Amino acid sequence: MESAADKAKQSLRTSVWLEGKPAARGRRSERSDHPTGLDRDRITAVSVRMLDAEGPAKFSMRRLAAELGVTAMSLYWYVDTKDDLLELALDSVYTEIGVREPAGAASDLGTGAGSDWRGELRALAVSYRALLVRHPWVSPLVGRFLNIGPHSMEFSTAVRRVMRGTGLPAHGQMGALSAVFQFVYGFGTIEGHFVQRCAEAGMTQDQYYRHAMGTIHEQPEYRGRFDQAKELMEARGGETVEEMRERDFTFALEVLVAGIEAMRARS
Numbered sequence: 604m605e606s607a608a609d610k611a612k613q614s615l616r617t618s619v620w621l622e623g624k625p626a627a628r629g630r631r632s633e634r635s636d637h638p639t640g641l642d643r644d645r646i647t648a649v650s651v652r653m654l655d656a657e658g659p660a661k662f663s664m665r666r667l668a669a670e671l672g673v674t675a676m677s678l679y680w681y682v683d684t685k686d687d688l689l690e691l692a693l694d695s696v697y698t699e700i701g702v703r704e705p706a707g708a709a710s711d712l713g714t715g716a717g718s719d720w721r722g723e724l725r726a727l728a729v730s731y732r733a734l735l736v737r738h739p740w741v742s743p744l745v746g747r748f749l750n751i752g753p754h755s756m757e758f759s760t761a762v763r764r765v766m767r768g769t770g771l772p773a774h775g776q777m778g779a780l781s782a783v784f785q786f787v788y789g790f791g792t793i794e795g796h797f798v799q800r801c802a803e804a805g806m807t808q809d810q811y812y813r814h815a816m817g818t819i820h821e822q823p824e825y826r827g828r829f830d831q832a833k834e835l836m837e838a839r840g841g842e843t844v845e846e847m848r849e850r851d852f853t854f855a856l857e858v859l860v861a862g863i864e865a866m867r868a869r870s
Contacts, residue, residue: 618749619687620694641673643681643691650692654740659689686748693744694752699737700730702761720768721860727762728787728856735791739799742792770867779866783859790852808844 649670654662664685668675682688703723735742750759762784766776801811819825841847 616684616686618751619682619690620749620751620753641671641677641680646671646678646681646688647691647695650688651695651738654689654692655738659740659744662689664688689744690748690752693741693748693750694754696734696738696741697752697754697758699734700758701726702757718768720765723761723765723768724783724860725856727758727765728783731758731784732787732791732794732852735788736795736798739792739795742788742795745788769863770870771863772870775866775870779863782862783856786855786859790855794848812844 646667650662650667653667653670662685664675664678667688668678671678678688682691703726750756762780763776766780769776769779771779797811798808801808804811806814816829819829836847839847839850841850
């Protein structure tokens with residue numbers, strides 16, 4: 604008799620990239636009775652557009668089908684579930700990250716004498732941050748799926764290659780990777796949500812910031828606490844919210860690069 608644990612394991616979803624799903628869908632799309640002009644790439648592109656506009660909470664197979672001008676059942680030629688679509692959309696936006704191709708075998712190993720790991724690390728971090736800001740729905744989905752699609756894996760491979768190039772011992776490379784990209788993930792997530800909040804309010808980032816700070820300073824119980832941080836805020840420099848944020852991100856990233864260099868020297 605099957606146990607509850609066995610049943611749960613059988614129903615556990617893995618990934619759209621496993622169990623031959625992508626190949627199976629490709630074959631099925633060749634059937635003569637599938638919707639004209641519909642394919643997985645088009646479905647994925649429209650899914651991304653809808654997620655950008657409304658977020659994952661309002662995303663559904665029915666709404667996607669209406670946007671594509673087909674029946675909801677037509678989508679099942681290509682995917683099994685809504686999660687499959689979300690996973691495909693998530694992987695597709697990773698093409699926006701500028702991954703540099705390694706120049707040769709030495710660079711691929713990340714141990715070449717001419718390897719510019721600092722420049723490559725900065726470029727990947729900046730590009731990943733921009734992705735999270737452009738698509739605020741990405742950050743919650745990153746933790747929900749396995750992220751083993753081809754574009755996501757290309758990014759992961761590039762990150763690991765750069766980390767090998769730092770010269771850190773193997774046991775420290777994953778910690779350094781986490782320090783940098785968990786920071787970028789958090790920074791980009793918060794920034795993306797702020798940008799989205801401003802857009803929903805019909806304000807620029809500076810207008811929203813001034814409105815929020817003005818409202819806070821009107822409340823006596825908050826005024827004193829924020830006055831203590833005023834000096835730090837002014838020291839950040841920059842005339843706009845975006846400039847202040849850019850300075851913060853750049854400085855924090857340089858702290859992490861310096862930390863990697865310091866740890867490498869100690870090893």
